[in-house]
Amino acid sequence: MAAQAVLRSSARARLLSGAFCAQRGGPALWQHHQNQRAFSNGKILVEMDEATGVAVMKMKSPPVNSLNLDFLTEFSISLEKLEIDRSCRGLILTSAVSKIFSAGLDITEMSGKSNEHYAAFWRAVQEMWLKLYGSNMVTIAAINGSSPAGGCLMALCCDYRIMADNPKFAIGLNETQLGIVAPFWFKDTMINTIGNRATELSLQLGQMYPAPEALKFGLVDKLVPEDKVQSAAAAAMSQWLSVPDHARQLTKSMMRKPAIDRLVKQREADINNFVSFISKDSIQKSLQIYMDRLKQKK
Numbered sequence: 001m002a003a004q005a006v007l008r009s010s011a012r013a014r015l016l017s018g019a020f021c022a023q024r025g026g027p028a029l030w031q032h033h034q035n036q037r038a039f040s041n042g043k044i045l046v047e048m049d050e051a052t053g054v055a056v057m058k059m060k061s062p063p064v065n066s067l068n069l070d071f072l073t074e075f076s077i078s079l080e081k082l083e084i085d086r087s088c089r090g091l092i093l094t095s096a097v098s099k100i101f102s103a104g105l106d107i108t109e110m111s112g113k114s115n116e117h118y119a120a121f122w123r124a125v126q127e128m129w130l131k132l133y134g135s136n137m138v139t140i141a142a143i144n145g146s147s148p149a150g151g152c153l154m155a156l157c158c159d160y161r162i163m164a165d166n167p168k169f170a171i172g173l174n175e176t177q178l179g180i181v182a183p184f185w186f187k188d189t190m191i192n193t194i195g196n197r198a199t200e201l202s203l204q205l206g207q208m209y210p211a212p213e214a215l216k217f218g219l220v221d222k223l224v225p226e227d228k229v230q231s232a233a234a235a236a237m238s239q240w241l242s243v244p245d246h247a248r249q250l251t252k253s254m255m256r257k258p259a260i261d262r263l264v265k266q267r268e269a270d271i272n273n274f275v276s277f278i279s280k281d282s283i284q285k286s287l288q289i290y291m292d293r294l295k296q297k298k
């Protein structure tokens, strides 16, 4: 047992030293070491334990893991790679950035850009949601920091959410606070988690919930001390993986397919809607004011 732990920690050291990383600009290939496999494509690091079939995906895009076009593209490619890997049954999504899970969509991707850029960006956001919400794997969010808006959406896409018990960390869909509107599929994802009334309150107010309140609302399933988030996620994962895959997957699909189908049917219309909304002068002004406030708070 101890020897295995040492081997694992040496694999980890190699991983962190870059031994597992893809060549710059090249494809992120699996690198093997003992019973660990890993790949990194820049903003995302994936470690897979072959013995358990569980992959840990760490978002590592400092300072705040904001979801820009590059990040979203890497995220979807990484997820696809795990999805088609039959030996991978479970995914733990977490952050390698201290105190932040993800700051949500990168606001600079939604300001002062061309309509073509907005369309490509929004398609990438949709793709991330379709892949994560529709994943066949067991997905567990190990929320080790704050998680507004798109970050909250990522967590809501998972099957189970474990958050660090720190009232300084908050989670929620705060879009209205930025003067923007969460689209119907963000709303559907939240309704499917906490119900209609709680979502109505939450979305209209753009409410961010400190971890203990998020637990009360059912926005997260469990709080644990900050240093136990990863181990609690691993323990929850083994419980989820004890259920036969086919039965769990069909059940998950039954619960989520209506929401997924709704976006798939209206994908282009949803992109056009986003582009015409976000390019309005009044919305651009709201985003600018929000960004200025963020910078001033320092």
Ligand SMILES: CC/C=C\CCC/C=C/C(=O)SCCNC(=O)CCNC(=O)[C@H](O)C(C)(C)COP(=O)(O)OP(=O)(O)OC[C@H]1O[C@@H](n2cnc3c(N)ncnc32)[C@H](O)[C@@H]1OP(=O)(O)O
Binding pocket: 063, 064, 066, 100, 102, 103, 104, 105, 106, 107, 108, 146, 148, 149, 150, 151, 174, 175, 178, 180, 181, 182, 183, 273, 274, 277, 278, 294, 295, 298
């Ligand atoms: C029809 C549909 C239309 C529209 C739908 C759009 C849906 C949108 C979904 C979204 O996700 S919008 C994004 C919402 N996100 C937020 O509101 C988060 C804002 N950020 C924060 O609250 C905090 O930054 C924090 C995440 C809690 C971290 O706080 P901390 O004090 O640790 O860091 P700091 O605030 O100093 O930030 C560091 C650095 O990062 C920049 N930053 C932060 N968040 C974003 C972001 N989402 N996008 C881009 N950049 C972001 C921040 O400005 C700082 O930059 P600086 O160092 O250059 O000053």
